[in-house]
Amino acid sequence: MFNLSNMDFDALFNEKTFEFSDFQEFTLLPGHQKLTERVRKRLYYGLDKDVSLDALSCPVTDIAVEILQKSAPSPIRKLHKKYASHVVREACISPCAMMLALVYIERLRHRNPEYLQKISSSDLFLISMMVASKYLYDEGEEEEVFNDEWGTAGKMDVQTVNNLEMNFLNAIEWRLFTEPRDFFDTLSHLETSIAERQGMKRGWFTYTDLCVLLEQSAWSQALTSIYLHFTKVSCMIGLVYLTGVAGLIGSSTVLHQLSLSRSTHSSLQPQAENTPAYVQTSALNPDAPAAAPCCVLTNKTLDASHKPSPPSALAQTSVLCLWGSLLASMGHIHPESDVETPHTWSAASFFCPGCLATLPPLQCGLKNTSALPGRCSHGSRQRPAPWLGSPNLLGAVEPSVTSGLGVFPTVRLGSCHPASVLPVEKTRALLMPG
Amino acid sequence: MNKMKNFKRRFSLSVPRTETIEENEFTEQINQLNIQHTHGLTPDRLGPPSHDASPVSPEPTTPGAQSPSHLHYNSKAQHRRFSMEDVSKRMSLPMDIRLPPEFLQKLQLESENSPLCKPLSRMSRRASLSDIGFGKLETYVKLGKLGEGTYATVFKGRSKLTENLVALKEIRLEHEEGAPCTAIREVSLLKNLKHANIVTLHDIIHTERCLTLVFEYLDSDLKQYLDNCGNLMSMHNVKIFMFQLLRGLSYCHKRKILHRDLKPQNLLINDKGELKLADFGLARAKSVPTKTYSNEVVTLWYRPPDVLLGSTEYSTPIDMWGVGCIQFEMATGRPMFPGATVKEELHLIFRLMGTPTEDTWPGISSNEEFRSYLFPQYRPQALINHVPRLDTEGIDLLSALLLYDTRSRISAEAALRHHYFQTLGDNVHNLADTASVFSLREVQLQKDPGHRSSLFQPLTRGKNRRQSIF
Numbered sequence: 001m002f003n004l005s006n007m008d009f010d011a012l013f014n015e016k017t018f019e020f021s022d023f024q025e026f027t028l029l030p031g032h033q034k035l036t037e038r039v040r041k042r043l044y045y046g047l048d049k050d051v052s053l054d055a056l057s058c059p060v061t062d063i064a065v066e067i068l069q070k071s072a073p074s075p076i077r078k079l080h081k082k083y084a085s086h087v088v089r090e091a092c093i094s095p096c097a098m099m100l101a102l103v104y105i106e107r108l109r110h111r112n113p114e115y116l117q118k119i120s121s122s123d124l125f126l127i128s129m130m131v132a133s134k135y136l137y138d139e140g141e142e143e144e145v146f147n148d149e150w151g152t153a154g155k156m157d158v159q160t161v162n163n164l165e166m167n168f169l170n171a172i173e174w175r176l177f178t179e180p181r182d183f184f185d186t187l188s189h190l191e192t193s194i195a196e197r198q199g200m201k202r203g204w205f206t207y208t209d210l211c212v213l214l215e216q217s218a219w220s221q222a223l224t225s226i227y228l229h230f231t232k233v234s235c236m237i238g239l240v241y242l243t244g245v246a247g248l249i250g251s252s253t254v255l256h257q258l259s260l261s262r263s264t265h266s267s268l269q270p271q272a273e274n275t276p277a278y279v280q281t282s283a284l285n286p287d288a289p290a291a292a293p294c295c296v297l298t299n300k301t302l303d304a305s306h307k308p309s310p311p312s313a314l315a316q317t318s319v320l321c322l323w324g325s326l327l328a329s330m331g332h333i334h335p336e337s338d339v340e341t342p343h344t345w346s347a348a349s350f351f352c353p354g355c356l357a358t359l360p361p362l363q364c365g366l367k368n369t370s371a372l373p374g375r376c377s378h379g380s381r382q383r384p385a386p387w388l389g390s391p392n393l394l395g396a397v398e399p400s401v402t403s404g405l406g407v408f409p410t411v412r413l414g415s416c417h418p419a420s421v422l423p424v425e426k427t428r429a430l431l432m433p434g
Numbered sequence: 435m436n437k438m439k440n441f442k443r444r445f446s447l448s449v450p451r452t453e454t455i456e457e458n459e460f461t462e463q464i465n466q467l468n469i470q471h472t473h474g475l476t477p478d479r480l481g482p483p484s485h486d487a488s489p490v491s492p493e494p495t496t497p498g499a500q501s502p503s504h505l506h507y508n509s510k511a512q513h514r515r516f517s518m519e520d521v522s523k524r525m526s527l528p529m530d531i532r533l534p535p536e537f538l539q540k541l542q543l544e545s546e547n548s549p550l551c552k553p554l555s556r557m558s559r560r561a562s563l564s565d566i567g568f569g570k571l572e573t574y575v576k577l578g579k580l581g582e583g584t585y586a587t588v589f590k591g592r593s594k595l596t597e598n599l600v601a602l603k604e605i606r607l608e609h610e611e612g613a614p615c616t617a618i619r620e621v622s623l624l625k626n627l628k629h630a631n632i633v634t635l636h637d638i639i640h641t642e643r644c645l646t647l648v649f650e651y652l653d654s655d656l657k658q659y660l661d662n663c664g665n666l667m668s669m670h671n672v673k674i675f676m677f678q679l680l681r682g683l684s685y686c687h688k689r690k691i692l693h694r695d696l697k698p699q700n701l702l703i704n705d706k707g708e709l710k711l712a713d714f715g716l717a718r719a720k721s722v723p724t725k726t727y728s729n730e731v732v733t734l735w736y737r738p739p740d741v742l743l744g745s746t747e748y749s750t751p752i753d754m755w756g757v758g759c760i761q762f763e764m765a766t767g768r769p770m771f772p773g774a775t776v777k778e779e780l781h782l783i784f785r786l787m788g789t790p791t792e793d794t795w796p797g798i799s800s801n802e803e804f805r806s807y808l809f810p811q812y813r814p815q816a817l818i819n820h821v822p823r824l825d826t827e828g829i830d831l832l833s834a835l836l837l838y839d840t841r842s843r844i845s846a847e848a849a850l851r852h853h854y855f856q857t858l859g860d861n862v863h864n865l866a867d868t869a870s871v872f873s874l875r876e877v878q879l880q881k882d883p884g885h886r887s888s889l890f891q892p893l894t895r896g897k898n899r900r901q902s903i904f
Binding site: 096100131134135136137138144145146147148158159161162165166169170173174175176177178179180 | 607613615625626
């Protein structure tokens with residue numbers, strides 16, 4: 001939703017359209033019309049075309065008064081809204097002049113804070129608006145500025161106004177030229193504070209308010225980060241699901257192979273029949289995604305070990321390690337998301353140390369097997385199913401890896417069979433709860 | 435004989451010292467400050483002041499004896515310049531400035547407390563500038579009136595700080611108006627324009643009665659230049675002036691500043707032939723969109739037809755039309771469209787350039803103002819018949835500048851790259867903003883064929899010298 005509105009408003013009102021448009025082509029009136037439209041909409045001037053823009057809307061005056069009071073903290077002749085709105089009405093301050101005046105006040109805050117300490121906020125209001133109007137409007141046009149008119153509007157004599165003007169110009173060192181960027185920065189700042197304030201006051205935000213707020217970097221950043229987090233979490237869940245499916249397929253193929261090879265060794269047949277049964281249940285168990293990466297790992301290392309050349313096996317494992325570290329890093333990116341994805345965490349942490357530490361495939365297998373039985377017996381009480389599959393499969397890796405390295409040409413199975421790790425009765429008990 | 439020669443040489447060396455003895459005194463103080471700062475000495479134990487007390491040694495007999503003292507002088511001179519530069523740089527002052535003695539004394543007092551290399555705060559810089567004499571009327575000596583306009587008078591003057599000539603533009607402050615918006619615009623815009631082809635604003639003196647703007651002094655303008663060479667300029671010089679004009683203008687347009695009053699009187703020219711844009715009183719920045727825009731801008735002769743027909747939504751092309759008129763004027767020696775009223779002006783334009791049609795000016799047929807004039811249908815005339823001295827490329831540029839359609843009118847940036855300027859070489863495009871085109875060896879003015887007296891003499895034509903106020 002907000003993307004759409006953002007784009008729409010960007011195209012219409014963003015200052016970038018002013019900046020990047022070819023200056024030759026850019027004529028003033030359309031630019032001003034766009035600005036007028038924007039000001040009407042966002043600075044609460046009302047969309048009624050009959051209402052002229054030669055005064056300030058109530059919210060704008062509020063904010064201007066606040067900024068002025070903050071900029072010039074002197075307690076003498078403190079600016080009040082009544083005086084401000086009187087001046088605004090009498091002197092017909094256009095929103096452009098007001099924003100330009102705010103740019104000047106900001107400039108003074110940086111360049112000449114001493115001046116702001118001395119001047120009263122009412123005087124600063126009057127004189128900054130006057131100088132901005134003078135700078136902005138051509139001679140002979142209806143907005144032309146005369147100091148005496150402004151003096152009347154501000155209830156002071158011309159001499160005081162002239163002196164104030166002289167001091168103001170000296171304080172700002174006559175630097176009234178403004179880059180469009182400064183101007184539009186002030187405009188958007190004003191829009192934001194108005195939108196925020198009006199929204200808070202009302203209790204709900206209008207569409208325009210929201211559009212204004214969404215243009216602000218802080219707001220859009222917050223929303224973007226929320227959006228990114230959401231995408232990441234959904235990606236993680238998707239990944240977990242996929243690895244689960246892949247694990248399922250992988251384990252079934254492994255089991256298929258195991259059953260094939262086991263059919264030649266008749267002595268181990270009854271137990272071999274037992275193994276696929278529970279491994280499959282463990283894989284089918286919906287709570288067991290943690291087993292999945294292991295299955296895949298073993299499966300792939302198994303594949304790799306079948307190949308005669310060690311370098312390719314090395315490459316395969318390094319690819320796996322990469323994947324593992326990727327998973328782990330994704331897990332680390334989302335420390336807050338582990339409520340939703342605890343399995344991913346466990347999978348990654350379980351998977352990685354072995355992988356990262358053991359690039360040589362032989363070591364990998366050994367480490368895993370040596371590390372796992374302990375953990376298995378530990379975990380078997382609470383969560384038996386996920387862990388049960390892995391020792392078996394990893395156990396199967398070890399000999400095959402060694403065979404791949406050419407030490408033992410024949411495949412020796414059964415050395416690390418689950419039966420040797422867990423008592424058969426316990427497995428049965430686990431298989432048939434109740 | 436040899437002795438005599440040596441003596442002469444020494445004498446000539448010592449001459450500048452006597453002339454600038456005052457200056458040396460101050461610089462010596464600064465030098466001492468520097469030494470003190472670098473060696474961490476206390477102020478009362480400064481280096482021996484005898485260095486400069488005896489600049490000429492009494493026995494300059496052998497050439498071997500001469501060279502060390504010569505070197506000594508050289509190193510001294512270098513050192514002096516360095517310290518002067520140091521102060522000027524620190525306060526970002528012009529390099530040729532001469533600081534008053536009181537200021538240097540104050541500087542010395544201050545430096546006892548704080549080291550010299552510490553950067554100045556804004557406030558102390560402002561205070562120091564005022565101490566030096568900036569922003570004070572007494573710093574400038576009025577020499578004579580250059581001209582008078584509706585709201586300002588221009589005087590020739592001399593700055594006591596730099597001993598350079600300046601132009602003092604005095605703006606009377608009307609009680610009910612305060613600082614006029616023209617002055618406010620001119621100052622605020624010029625503060626942001628630092629370019630070799632734009633007049634430099636040195637100082638502003640703001641008093642209750644009047645506002646004085648201190649500009650660099652240039653002794654003539656393009657109008658006078660043309661008068662002076664009998665309206666017959668060398669075509670090569672036309673090219674160089676055009677290039678400089680476009681260079682200054684392109685700099686302004688890049689900053690979205692419109693000059694809005696280009697005419698030969700506002701293009702100042704100094705003895706080197708450097709052309710500078712002046713009088714930014716009508717100029718305005720387009721960086722902030724505003725509702726209205728005056729169409730009472732640009733002197734009638736140089737006003738583009740779209741503004742003549744009442745357009746208020748103009749942009750940078752408004753200045754480009756005037757550039758075309760100025761090019762014509764330089765090449766022919768007479769103004770291109772010297773109309774007395776808006777109608778006559780339009781008539782002159784249409785008679786030469788052809789009455790606009792939908793083809794040459796999209797949207798013209800729906801312009802009420804244009805239709806109400808009921809101009810006859812003129813056919814465009816070949817420009818070459820009117821500007822026979824201009825070459826083909828020049829004519830091409832001129833016709834690109836004098837297009838009715840503001841969208842297709844050439845921009846200053848593009849005009850600088852026009853083939854017309856190819857003979858000036860490629861280096862002119864790579865100059866720094868503040869570097870003059872004459873800093874390149876290949877760019878040199880030629881003698882104008884119609885040139886009567888010596889051009890480079892100060893002009894003494896008295897009263898109607900400067901019709902326009904800057």
